[in-house]
Amino acid sequence: SQQGEEDPQALSIQEGENATMNCSYKTSINNLQWYRQNSGRGLVHLILIRSNEREKHSGRLRVTLDTSKKSSSLLITASRAADTASYFCATDALAQKLVFGQGTRLTINP
Amino acid sequence: GAVVSQHPSWVICKSGTSVKIECRSLDFQATTMFWYRQFPKQSLMLMATSNEGSKATYEQGVEKDKFLINHASLTLSTLTVTSAHPEDSSFYICSARGYSGSPDTQYFGPGTRLTVL
Numbered sequence: 001s002q003q004g005e006e007d008p009q010a011l012s013i014q015e016g017e018n019a020t021m022n023c024s025y026k027t028s029i030n031n032l033q034w035y036r037q038n039s040g041r042g043l044v045h046l047i048l049i050r051s052n053e054r055e056k057h058s059g060r061l062r063v064t065l066d067t068s069k070k071s072s073s074l075l076i077t078a079s080r081a082a083d084t085a086s087y088f089c090a091t092d093a094l095a096q097k098l099v100f101g102q103g104t105r106l107t108i109n110p
Numbered sequence: 111g112a113v114v115s116q117h118p119s120w121v122i123c124k125s126g127t128s129v130k131i132e133c134r135s136l137d138f139q140a141t142t143m144f145w146y147r148q149f150p151k152q153s154l155m156l157m158a159t160s161n162e163g164s165k166a167t168y169e170q171g172v173e174k175d176k177f178l179i180n181h182a183s184l185t186l187s188t189l190t191v192t193s194a195h196p197e198d199s200s201f202y203i204c205s206a207r208g209y210s211g212s213p214d215t216q217y218f219g220p221g222t223r224l225t226v227l
Binding site: 030031033035040041042043044045048050088092097098099100101102103105 | 116144146151152153154155156159201203205214215216217218219220221223
């Protein structure tokens with residue numbers, strides 16, 4: 001069953017603006033990962049944050065994790081048209097298999 | 111590094127035929143491989159987990175006799191959709207975890223789009 005719930009399901013912003021996506025999950029996790037998927041393509045791993053970490057940065061990406069609220073957020077700063085894609089969070093629990101959220105479809109308008 | 115390939119990238123077949131999809135880790139040994147399916151505009155659903163040399167573990171609701179998984183070596187896993195029907199049309203994605211990079215990271219293949227007529 002899907003564990004992650006993502007919010008919003010779809011987001012459309014202007015190029016240069018920041019995009020924030022949220023993910024909530026239900027059970028304890030070892031880590032949470034964010035992936036990007038361009039239409040009809042495979043997944044690209046963006047960032048992994050462990051359960052004992054609160055924030056992580058990678059280039060224009062910033063991920064936060066709040067284990068008390070069982071939630072995470074992905075911030076993309078200074079968005080570009082090339083950032084248009086679907087973004088998924090995935091949780092890695094004790095079984096070491098990823099459970100994906102429903103995803104957020106992000107559209108960056110030029 | 112850590113590249114996973116899938117073959118074919120797309121396949122169209124007639125109802126009732128079987129289709130085999132290959133997943134290869136090109137530059138690392140994959141101790142565990144995962145198979146997902148994704149319907150249009152939906153998320154990835156884990157179908158099964160396979161470890162080299164042992165039987166695959168299927169998720170609840172996935173028919174093991176219909177979706178045959180063979181993880182014959184540390185670099186190759188195959189998914190065979192037997193007696194395919196139109197409802198099996200989907201995007202199938204494999205991923206691999208193993209002796210490369212972070213042990214927590216799964217590396218995903220580009221996916222195989224299956225269309226059953």
